Amino acid sequence: MANQIGVIGTGYVGLVTGTCFAESGNKVLCVDIDEAKVEKLRNGKVPIYEPGLEVLFERNIRENRLHFSTDLRQAVVNCKILFLCLPTPPDEDGSADLQTVLKVAGDIGVILKEENISDLRILVDKSTVPVGTSVRVRKAVTDVWADANIDVVSNPEFLREGFAVEDFMKPDRVVIGTQNEESAHLMRELYRPFTLSGNPIYVLDEKSAEACKYAANSYLAMRITFMNEMAEFCESVGADIESVRRAIGSDTRIGKRFLFPGIGYGGSCFPKDVRALAHSAREANVNLTLIEAAEAANRRQSQRFVERIVKRFGGDVSGKNFALWGLAFKPNTDDTREAPAFRIIDQLLELGASVRAYDPEAHEGAQRRFGDKIAYAEDMYDALKGSAALIVATEWNEFRNPDFEQVKQALGSNIIFDGRNCYDTDRMDKFGFEYHSIGRATVGA
Ligand SMILES: NC(=O)c1ccc[n+]([C@@H]2O[C@H](COP(=O)([O-])OP(=O)(O)OC[C@H]3O[C@@H](n4cnc5c(N)ncnc54)[C@H](O)[C@@H]3O)[C@@H](O)[C@H]2O)c1
Known part of the structure; x- marks a missing residue:
């Protein structure tokens, strides 16, 4: 039976x-x-x-x-x-x-x-x-x-x-x-x-099994964080993180996955599991320096992204509207728990900007958190209307190859801040965009 x-x-x-x-x-x-x-x-x-x-x-x-x-x-x-x-x-x-x-x-x-x-x-x-x-x-x-x-x-x-x-x-x-x-x-x-x-x-044994989960998630969170820090380094010395990623990822000791830089890890697992492991270690009088550092660096990652946006607008974004693509913490889910997009929205609202967002599945979660503090668009192009710039916060497939002419027309500007490196920099340059991404040279500025 x-x-x-x-x-x-x-x-x-x-x-x-x-x-x-x-x-x-x-x-x-x-x-x-x-x-x-x-x-x-x-x-x-x-x-x-x-x-x-x-x-x-x-x-x-x-x-x-x-x-x-x-x-x-x-x-x-x-x-x-x-x-x-x-x-x-x-x-x-x-x-x-x-x-x-x-x-x-x-x-x-x-x-x-x-x-x-x-x-x-x-x-x-x-x-x-x-x-x-x-x-x-x-x-x-x-x-x-x-x-x-x-x-x-x-x-x-x-x-x-x-x-x-x-x-x-x-x-x-x-x-x-x-x-x-x-x-x-x-x-x-x-x-x-x-x-x-x-x-x-x-x-x-039970304890080792319990430890496996924290070890796995914390390692992956650390790996993402490492690439985020490498991206910052690449930006400052003029190297290209995507070339670096491909080259080191083909080393079988390293592997290709979880090497994508972005605006910080989020979701219902990584942030809380990293914090919980750090807490357990402190209780056991063990100093997990890498884990503690990953947590701090991850918080900084979305701040740094917003700082770049603010700097682009002369240090003041108040009164400006931003289009934002992607609210879920990653593609193919409606889960918005600890979504990096939310951290960005929080900061922009704090600075007096407004946000018009679109996500294929996650409006409900965003509505629970932001209510009518942000606007929710009907589709990805509708999000762009009259915005100072487009911010890409989640790499849903449908955002990967949009009609860029339509984007430019609807946006009313040519500025894109891509927190997920969805687009090829040369292509963006050819389309006439001012394109800011993670760990790569800005084009069109
Ligand atoms: N979401 C993931 O990707 C993922 C992956 C691996 C492990 N986990 C872990 O699995 C656990 C669950 O995660 P989740 O994402 O499914 O959470 P969730 O919040 O989506 O689901 C939890 C469910 O438990 C229900 N619940 C709460 N109290 C209850 C009670 N007293 N009796 C019966 N049901 C109750 C809630 O109503 C909810 O439906 C967490 O510890 C999480 O860290 C999550």
């Missing part, structure tokens, strides 16, 4: 996890506290934008394998394996806030006790959590019921928003942290369909 799986928390990670496990034949019950979201899901609507998700979601609902509820009890009673895909937002001091994870663990303990469930329940932590959380989750359950028959497994998730389904279905690797043989076996079986091409499943 297929496994009965419970997924607690139906956000970007939970919904993809639940849907993909259903796709491999499991019966899945997804639970969320957000009644409106569950209602939407039950009505067959995917509440997030994630390429490829809708087809799988619809198929598995049709096949009766994917269900949604607000009732945690239903999941605890019926599902042997319970995935915790809950938020772990940053606390004021940068640490990961575990309130929700521990509260749900405690609630599971209460249900296990009330229902007198003696069969093993495996709590699988998919949220990104500090090293040692599996011990705290176990304690949150056993504090309620000392006899609870549970195992707590750490199973960090490495999916990328925008490629979440692809990443889940074909993971580079799966990391499972448990020292319990039955849990390890069940988890291996669960992930087997996704690793048939030979990608590894690593079974580690």
